[in-house]
Amino acid sequence: MGTISRRTLLKRGALLAGGLSFGAGMLDKVQASPVIVKPGDSPILYQEAWTEKTIALNAPAPLKARLFANENPFGPSDKAKKAIMEALPTSYQYPFRSMPDLTKKIADFEGIKEENILMASGSSPLLMAAALYYSKPGGNIITGDPSYEDLPTKATRMGEKWVKVPLTADYKLDLVAMEKAIDENTGLVYVCNPNNPTATVVDTAQLKAFVERVSKRVPVFVDEAYIDYLPDPQGTTLIPMANSMPNIIVARTFSKLYGFAGLRLGYVVTQPDIIKKLSLYTEASMSITATTLQAAIATYQDREYLDAALKKTVTSKEFLYEVLKKEGYTYIPSSANFVLFPIKMEGKQFTEEMMKRGVGVRFWKFNNQEWCRISIGRMDEMEAFATAFKEIS
Numbered sequence: 001m002g003t004i005s006r007r008t009l010l011k012r013g014a015l016l017a018g019g020l021s022f023g024a025g026m027l028d029k030v031q032a033s034p035v036i037v038k039p040g041d042s043p044i045l046y047q048e049a050w051t052e053k054t055i056a057l058n059a060p061a062p063l064k065a066r067l068f069a070n071e072n073p074f075g076p077s078d079k080a081k082k083a084i085m086e087a088l089p090t091s092y093q094y095p096f097r098s099m100p101d102l103t104k105k106i107a108d109f110e111g112i113k114e115e116n117i118l119m120a121s122g123s124s125p126l127l128m129a130a131a132l133y134y135s136k137p138g139g140n141i142i143t144g145d146p147s148y149e150d151l152p153t154k155a156t157r158m159g160e161k162w163v164k165v166p167l168t169a170d171y172k173l174d175l176v177a178m179e180k181a182i183d184e185n186t187g188l189v190y191v192c193n194p195n196n197p198t199a200t201v202v203d204t205a206q207l208k209a210f211v212e213r214v215s216k217r218v219p220v221f222v223d224e225a226y227i228d229y230l231p232d233p234q235g236t237t238l239i240p241m242a243n244s245m246p247n248i249i250v251a252r253t254f255s256k257l258y259g260f261a262g263l264r265l266g267y268v269v270t271q272p273d274i275i276k277k278l279s280l281y282t283e284a285s286m287s288i289t290a291t292t293l294q295a296a297i298a299t300y301q302d303r304e305y306l307d308a309a310l311k312k313t314v315t316s317k318e319f320l321y322e323v324l325k326k327e328g329y330t331y332i333p334s335s336a337n338f339v340l341f342p343i344k345m346e347g348k349q350f351t352e353e354m355m356k357r358g359v360g361v362r363f364w365k366f367n368n369q370e371w372c373r374i375s376i377g378r379m380d381e382m383e384a385f386a387t388a389f390k391e392i393s
Helices: 006-015 024-032 052-058 078-090 098-110 124-134 150-156 175-180 204-214 239-244 272-281 290-299 303-326 347-356 379-392
Strands: 117-120 140-145 161-166 186-192 220-223 248-253 266-269 338-342 362-366 369-375
Touching (some): 098 117, 098 239, 124 150, 124 186, 140 150, 186 204, 239 248, 347 379
Parallel strands (some): 140 161, 220 248
Antiparallel strands (some): 338 369, 362 369
16 A cells, blocks of 8 residues: 555545435435534534525526525626637647646735645645545544634534534634644544634634644645635735644635636645645646636736626625615625524525515524525625515514
8 A cells, every 4th residue: 555544545435436425415414413512512404504506406496596506797807708719729729738727826916925825626625635535533623603604514524523613702713712622532623714604703813823823733724715805815825824834824816806616726825745645635637627726816816897896896895784774684794795693583484485576695593593694796686685675574
């Protein structure tokens, strides 16, 4: 077997030979019933809200408002579309030469080393890779509660326990409590900032101090999927730390503000030794399409487009805030392209009633409260939401 460990072979088997375990249908079931372990508790199963995929497959077509998947309805940009069309004639070729061009663009903008970047077809394969590598039977992964569930649900399929740490009173990640939850069995700490589904962001200085301390004990995975919606992404990101310090992984995606959710492109920034480990479970050079790469190269840091999309997002969000207030509802102030607000009926019933009116949203239940998470859409979609919401609120 050479230098390949039994653990590596087992995980490869789980990913390849046991493909059904991580197939689309199974992942939906996993996300619907994740294993939750809090300090001192034993594993329990619970029924979570429908996944975005489940909603999409069961939704009537066409929807008046697709507001359940945190997508950017204003993208991709015209430059991206043009680049895709120009890439089509040679798309029969493997795009090996295009990937270094995009890697260099990212490295130059962020001021980091190209060797510290690992790309994939969206951030999901990278979350999967981290789940596979850092999971072990009897180990645990620490996250906020609620937070994005992709990585931890996959980790539970590898025997990892999921330690969920409740959010603070203002619905932010409780970094102090998360640090206290670390023990000798912790394999990874997952931080989603801004957090999904609450759209809250933690103080940057506190997060940097937390990551610097914790990464000396266990690896920290920081998911910055929504960071482009913040006023100062460059001042908030932990990419410089991941570029210079061990045990820190920072994930980015083009799926949100860039409008690439269907084009699929993401990357992580971390040290080369971690990239080698994650690369055992993902293959960038054969998973990203030629059209997607050219679209990304053409639009990376296209401030004219990104600023325009951000401005329209803010306009739609402010409209939503006013609708909620007029109907007597509160909401959690959002630092992303979605808003979470408490509802006055059972979550599944609420989403079904909205779906009957052509509006797709998601629901959550935590803190003994039912919640709706609504993605920020175009103004016509927000108006469709307002009409349907007023009928059932």
